[in-house]
Amino acid sequence: MTLLRVQNLMSNELSKRTFLSRPPEPPFEFLINDPSDSVFIGMTKIFDIPFTWTYTTVTNPHIAVVGITGAGKSFFVKTFLTRASYIWNTNAIIIDWAGEYLSWVRQSGGVIVSLAKGDYINIMDLSGMKPIDRAKQIMNSLDILTDISNYPEQRRLTAEAIEQAYLNAGFPLATPASSEKEAPTLKDVTSLLEEKMQEGTYQYPAELENAIYRLRQFTREGEDYFSRKSTIDIGKLSSSGLVAIDLSGLPDESFRAMAALFILQTLKEKMRMEGWSASKGLKALVVLDEAWKVAGDERSDAITIVREGRKYQFGLIVASQNPTDINEAIFSNVGTTVMLRIRFEKFMKYMQGSLNFSDYIRSEIGKFGVGQAAVDMSFNTAVQFPNVFILDRIVGEVPLDTYTIAIAEVLNPDELAERSIVKEYSFEKIDLNSKLVESGLGSEVIGKIFAKMDEKNRLIDVREMVKSMVDMNIGRDSIVSLLRSIGLSDILITRIFTYVR
Numbered sequence: 001m002t003l004l005r006v007q008n009l010m011s012n013e014l015s016k017r018t019f020l021s022r023p024p025e026p027p028f029e030f031l032i033n034d035p036s037d038s039v040f041i042g043m044t045k046i047f048d049i050p051f052t053w054t055y056t057t058v059t060n061p062h063i064a065v066v067g068i069t070g071a072g073k074s075f076f077v078k079t080f081l082t083r084a085s086y087i088w089n090t091n092a093i094i095i096d097w098a099g100e101y102l103s104w105v106r107q108s109g110g111v112i113v114s115l116a117k118g119d120y121i122n123i124m125d126l127s128g129m130k131p132i133d134r135a136k137q138i139m140n141s142l143d144i145l146t147d148i149s150n151y152p153e154q155r156r157l158t159a160e161a162i163e164q165a166y167l168n169a170g171f172p173l174a175t176p177a178s179s180e181k182e183a184p185t186l187k188d189v190t191s192l193l194e195e196k197m198q199e200g201t202y203q204y205p206a207e208l209e210n211a212i213y214r215l216r217q218f219t220r221e222g223e224d225y226f227s228r229k230s231t232i233d234i235g236k237l238s239s240s241g242l243v244a245i246d247l248s249g250l251p252d253e254s255f256r257a258m259a260a261l262f263i264l265q266t267l268k269e270k271m272r273m274e275g276w277s278a279s280k281g282l283k284a285l286v287v288l289d290e291a292w293k294v295a296g297d298e299r300s301d302a303i304t305i306v307r308e309g310r311k312y313q314f315g316l317i318v319a320s321q322n323p324t325d326i327n328e329a330i331f332s333n334v335g336t337t338v339m340l341r342i343r344f345e346k347f348m349k350y351m352q353g354s355l356n357f358s359d360y361i362r363s364e365i366g367k368f369g370v371g372q373a374a375v376d377m378s379f380n381t382a383v384q385f386p387n388v389f390i391l392d393r394i395v396g397e398v399p400l401d402t403y404t405i406a407i408a409e410v411l412n413p414d415e416l417a418e419r420s421i422v423k424e425y426s427f428e429k430i431d432l433n434s435k436l437v438e439s440g441l442g443s444e445v446i447g448k449i450f451a452k453m454d455e456k457n458r459l460i461d462v463r464e465m466v467k468s469m470v471d472m473n474i475g476r477d478s479i480v481s482l483l484r485s486i487g488l489s490d491i492l493i494t495r496i497f498t499y500v501r
């Protein structure tokens with residue numbers, strides 16, 4: 001009897017303590033770090049604690065970011081890269097699927113490499129690697145992107161020809177390459193297979209023919225994006241500040257994935273040679289945004305990199321609007337997952353299954369506005385507390401491309417004193433552009449309007465803007481429609497026209 005009562009008491013006591021030691025957010029000492037050695041992200045929702053991120057307290061520096069279109073994934077990535085660069089001098093390489101980071105990178109003084117629009121990479125380049133290792137990587141990419149793994153004979157022929165091409169170009173297979181010599185290209189590989197075909201002695205000509213056909217998709221004139229001499233040294237990217245590699249000019253997903261895999265492989269190899277050392281900090285962040293084939297396939301280097309944790313001294317950021325495009329191994333291995341708004345039940349289930357958060361968090365994620373986020377952290381600690389917490393919003397640090405239209409000069413003193421009347425309207429370039437399009441203006445005229453505003457350092461008096469539009473022979477209807485869409489009243493619009501006349 002006595003024993004039982006003690007047990008009851010203890011289990012009561014225990015449950016109370018469990019509750020007390022399981023507050024809704026991780027203890028503040030895990031969220032607040034030395035500001036000179038961490039990156040500020042936002043305030044936590046419940047205890048209003050400034051959450052700062054550092055790679056030192058998590059199991060690895062890799063990050064997954066999910067959320068519907070417009071939820072703020074790219075915004076988070078830009079903010080994060082900017083601050084990491086201030087704090088640790090971290091380099092950034094954005095593998096830019098759709099070219100959506102380009103204007104930001106340009107504004108931030110970064111470098112843009114546009115594949116297929118002047119820049120090329122030879123996927124047989126060695127950047128100091130052993131040819132045998134590069135040959136394996138190329139075969140790995142072909143495994144992911146083509147059906148070659150279903151045809152062992154064709155696979156063998158292709159692998160052999162790649163190695164032979166290296167040997168013919170004077171690269172011993174097991175020796176790290178010196179940079180002076182020029183690497184062969186896939187065209188050399190195809191030629192070798194074609195010669196074999198011509199000899200006519202090979203037992204399975206159909207296999208040979210198919211192997212050639214498959215490689216030709218990467219070597220055909222006009223589509224030989226990866227089989228020309230490289231215009232850039234991918235090995236140097238990890239120390240070049242901010243770089244975006246624009247893949248939007250490539251013709252399709254396979255080409256983009258081919259480039260992305262090659263870049264990941266090269267960076268991984270480079271970083272493996274340098275090795276992780278805490279004192280060297282976070283040398284680079286590599287961003288893969290919407291790269292579904294690359295983030296989803298078990299055999300992809302994106303997964304190897306995340307699985308191998310801290311080995312490479314760089315952090316991989318994988319972002320997608322469709323969480324099921326990201327392999328579960330990524331969620332279960334990354335040190336940090338940032339969840340912005342998720343809508344579809346299927347995606348929510350997948351995330352909850354992967355990260356095991358509460359139904360409370362789940363319902364919050366479904367209601368998020370732009371920039372609000374739940375964060376899952378795998379801290380380096382045995383202490384138990386909930387891993388997922390909510391941020392009010394991600395506090396941004398992005399140089400916005402804003403254009404301002406000032407109306408103060410057309411307001412009378414009463415209106416000027418009225419706090420509820422807006423004195424200037426600011427728009428992101430993209431938003432102002434769509435207003436101009438909706439007002440029925442053509443692209444040439446829109447270009448001129450932006451040029452006029454750029455001339456004025458992007459701050460223009462509304463009278464001057466309207467005057468220049470009238471000078472461009474833009475109809476009054478279009479101008480009125482634009483001013484209305486900006487938010488001006490008809491009274492004000494009429495008054496503006498009296499100034500212009």
Ligand SMILES: Nc1ncnc2c1ncn2[C@@H]1O[C@H](COP(=O)(O)OP(=O)(O)O)[C@@H](O)[C@H]1O
Pocket residue numbers: 067068069070071072073074075076370371372393394395396
């Ligand atoms: N935390 C935030 N604070 C302020 N504005 C934001 C925030 N997150 C996103 N935005 C704005 O919302 C829009 C969509 O964000 P974006 O990052 O492009 O979304 P996604 O990449 O998820 O499609 C952009 O105009 C962006 O500037």
Ligand SMILES: [Mg+2]
Pocket residue numbers: 073074075100289
């Ligand atoms: Mg985006």
